[in-house]
Amino acid sequence: MGGWFTIERIDGDTFAISEYAHWEQTHCYLLLGAQRALLLDTGLGVASLRAQVEILTHLPVTVASTHVHWDHIGGHGEFDRLAVHELERNWLDGHFPLPPQAVRQNLTARPCPFPDGFDPAGYQVFQGPPQLVFQDGHRFDLGGRVVEAVHTPGHSPGHCCFYEPERRRLYAGDLIYKGCLDMFYPTTDPVQFLASVRKISRLGVRQVLPGHHQLDIPAALIPQVEAGLCRLERSGQLRQGAGVFDFGPFQLHL
Numbered sequence: 001m002g003g004w005f006t007i008e009r010i011d012g013d014t015f016a017i018s019e020y021a022h023w024e025q026t027h028c029y030l031l032l033g034a035q036r037a038l039l040l041d042t043g044l045g046v047a048s049l050r051a052q053v054e055i056l057t058h059l060p061v062t063v064a065s066t067h068v069h070w071d072h073i074g075g076h077g078e079f080d081r082l083a084v085h086e087l088e089r090n091w092l093d094g095h096f097p098l099p100p101q102a103v104r105q106n107l108t109a110r111p112c113p114f115p116d117g118f119d120p121a122g123y124q125v126f127q128g129p130p131q132l133v134f135q136d137g138h139r140f141d142l143g144g145r146v147v148e149a150v151h152t153p154g155h156s157p158g159h160c161c162f163y164e165p166e167r168r169r170l171y172a173g174d175l176i177y178k179g180c181l182d183m184f185y186p187t188t189d190p191v192q193f194l195a196s197v198r199k200i201s202r203l204g205v206r207q208v209l210p211g212h213h214q215l216d217i218p219a220a221l222i223p224q225v226e227a228g229l230c231r232l233e234r235s236g237q238l239r240q241g242a243g244v245f246d247f248g249p250f251q252l253h254l
Contacts, residue, residue, distance in 0.1 A: 014030070015029070026071050027211055029209060032056075032057055036143055062132070065085070066173030070107075070125050076128065083131070085134060100125065103125055104123050140162075147162050153195075163203060171209050174211045181193075190238045225250060225252075
């Protein structure tokens with residue numbers, strides 16, 4: 001399967017759909033229940049994600065956003081049922097916080113073998129009304145499988161992780177991954193970011209599935225990120241403009 005996308009089976013009813021050819025190396029996750037499917041994020045939108053999803057399932061699909069950044073909502077327009085946290089509803093529906101030229105600059109910031117027929121000059125950020133607006137604690141019942149939204153602001157105001165209590169699995173979006181964790185944008189908040197990492201550290205997570213880069217990361221990365229943020233807090237550097245701090249498997253960009 002693939003071409004542009006790489007599809008990896010996490011278990012019998014969970015798939016990662018990744019865009020490794022692009023520097024962002026985004027991951028979307030398809031979760032299958034007995035009656036419904038949940039698609040967490042839709043990536044860059046430079047190739048048809050729906051075509052890949054339809055190979056994997058014929059269940060009705062709800063798309064839930066970890067957050068409304070351009071690299072996570074690119075394929076939203078291919079799906080009929082979109083869900084978003086209440087604090088980023090407007091970002092999805094007509095008030096995206098970056099101008100198109102800035103998004104295109106990010107998209108093409110590094111050389112990339114885009115799919116045939118894709119023109120970066122015509123790239124547009126998806127904008128459209130969501131069908132479901134949720135809050136912290138919302139439960140997506142897929143039929144024999146429940147996924148909980150955990151509001152984790154900091155990277156963005158409405159950023160959410162998604163947690164499966166029975167599997168103790170966290171879909172972490174841009175809160176936890178190996179690479180540079182960004183808190184320097186005007187709409188980010190390092191103090192909230194730390195509070196969100198503390199929040200998920202109390203869940204007893206056994207498996208972390210990130211929004212970018214290396215797919216197989218240890219749950220131990222959560223307390224490591226927490227410790228790094230706490231170190232900056234103690235030194236008075238947990239603030240925007242403080243710089244980039246390297247902690248080995250991850251960096252913190254404030």
